[in-house]
Amino acid sequence: MQYAKQKEGTYKGKKFTAICHFLGYQARGSLPSKFDCDYAYVLGHICYHILAAGLNGYMATVTNLKDSLNKWRCGAAPLTLQTNHCYTARPSKVVYIHINTCTVVPLPRVLKQNATKFLMEDVYRNPGPLQFDGPGADSRTVSLHIQDLDYMGRIKELNTYLDKVRSIVKPGCSQDILKAALSAMSSVADVLSVMASPSNGTI
Numbered sequence: 330m331q332y333a334k335q336k337e338g339t340y341k342g343k344k345f346t347a348i349c350h351f352l353g354y355q356a357r358g359s360l361p362s363k364f365d366c367d368y369a370y371v372l373g374h375i376c377y378h379i380l381a382a383g384l385n386g387y388m389a390t391v392t393n394l395k396d397s398l399n400k401w402r403c404g405a406a407p408l409t410l411q412t413n414h415c416y417t418a419r420p421s422k423v424v425y426i427h428i429n430t431c432t433v434v435p436l437p438r439v440l441k442q443n444a445t446k447f448l449m450e451d452v453y454r455n456p457g458p459l460q461f462d463g464p465g466a467d468s469r470t471v472s473l474h475i476q477d478l479d480y481m482g483r484i485k486e487l488n489t490y491l492d493k494v495r496s497i498v499k500p501g502c503s504q505d506i507l508k509a510a511l512s513a514m515s516s517v518a519d520v521l522s523v524m525a526s527p528s529n530g531t532i
Contacts, residue, residue: 362459363466367398379405395473406520 334340361369368391375389387405394401440447460466498510 360459363461364394364469368394371398371401371403375403375405395469397467402524404524409516 371391372389375391379387379389384405386408388408390404390406392402392404457465460468494510494514498506
């Protein structure tokens with residue numbers, strides 16, 4: 330509008346200068362899939378309930394994403410569960426907190442275990458463009474199913490961590506180690522108890 334008035338000679342404001350901007354990358358961005366829309370909506374719905382409950386420092390979580398929408402399990406996890414607490418012997422009782430990195434699924438191991446299946450069976454698919462309705466609308470990416478393929482491997486990894494805890498926390502260990510272990514294990518036990526309860530999954 331200002332450019333048109335300036336061209337007509339009726340614009341009385343400051344000099345208008347057009348600035349060009351290249352939107353090539355933004356224009357090539359893909360539309361969100363139906364899964365993306367459902368996931369974002371559910372996370373927002375969980376955040377609403379977190380705020381309504383007066384909670385602070387919680388993160389919205391959704392599990393069972395590989396299943397249909399009515400089987401998703403919603404929850405809220407304290408951000409402190411994502412941290413390691415390092416207790417010090419300083420008089421000021423400073424606690425150093427280090428954010429844990431997410432555990433990456435060992436994809437190379439999964440590929441190696443299923444190499445024959447991937448070679449001989451038809452496990453490849455091309456669903457085509459995004460679909461918001463029809464048989465392909467609820468398709469899930471393969472990455473959401475990889476954790477199931479490596480289920481027993483993760484059980485073995487968990488047992489390795491438990492054995493390591495047993496080797497460290499034993500008679501003769503320091504009070505700081507015992508305190509940190511009790512705090513972490515009690516938090517894990519509480520979270521697992523809630524997740525394993527039949528009523529979990531609805532908000």
